[in-house]
Amino acid sequence: QNTLTVCFSVGYSAVALNHVIDFKEKKQEIIKPVSPSELFPSLPIVQGTSKRIKVLTRLTLVVSDPSHCNLLRSTSANIRLYDIIAVFPKTEKLFHIACTTLDVDLVCINVTEKLPFYFRRPPVNMAIDRGIYFELLYTPAIKDSTMRRYTISNAISLMQVCKGKNIVISSAAERALELRGPYDVANLGLLFGLSESEAKAAVSTNCRATMLHGETRKSACGVVYTVKKPRKVEEEETAVPACKKAKTQA
């Protein structure tokens, strides 16, 4: 809670609280997210505007096996409650699956150890077309100097493939001291090889696009739209796939 207070004072306008699920342990169940209204009875106002700060909830799935992805397609009601869903692939195959077919908003890129796989251009380009963003964390870089090297090297190899598009930089801060202001983080983007405008976008516009992507994903799930054709009375058409495709492209 102290961390959130620092966030607001430093100048962020929207914060997402992350919940990590690791599938290696047995019997992981997805619990309901902590509702932000429990933490703050009234959210303070963003500096300079008159809107309140948004606090969202986010779920990160650490997948090391293709069977873990089935959880995303299941109709567990608790998944719907999260605003943003991120996946953390551990193998090249899973990275490919996450970029092309999985219904997520963010793909996390590992920064704490050397990547076991190289990025290839086809899945990355498909992810960019689908509107999926790649996420880099910067808090390990503050804690440990070995992690700094891995963060920067993984970020640079990602930049070479995706040319700086669709990047989001976020912190995995557990304490208030591990947080940095938005312009500081944009400066870190310059270190990773982004251009100045891309670095600022990585903190502002790309994050907003991720939020909107999450909202469209939430609303398009489970929509059944029946249309009765006027001539043939007995035929009913369900236009579910078209609706979903249209909304994710929007």
Added chain:
Amino acid sequence: AAAFERRVLRCAAEHHYLRVRLELPDGGARPNAAQFKQLVVTALRELHGEVGAALPVDVLTYEEKTLSAILRVISSGLVKLWSALTLLGFYQNRRCAFRVLQTSPFLLALSGNSRELVL
């Protein structure tokens, strides 16, 4: 025919100024001015090596009570200094954080902060 020459100045200011504040939450000994400069140079060395540590950085003012300072750096070294301050995590094995409050190529601009305006 009048001869004229065209001069293009891009980022003519040669120094950039940063107002920073060091956050040390635990109530231990506070660094004095020399130790503060040592901390900045150490941060540069950890991230950018010996070349970074050799970057000409000056501490123009330093207040020990609030741990805030105004730094001056060559314009080409602004990105290195700023990223080194951002990624610094520890001071004498105590957790700390640098908050960059203002940055500008002109020293006069650091005197007023539009974020602290009371509307």
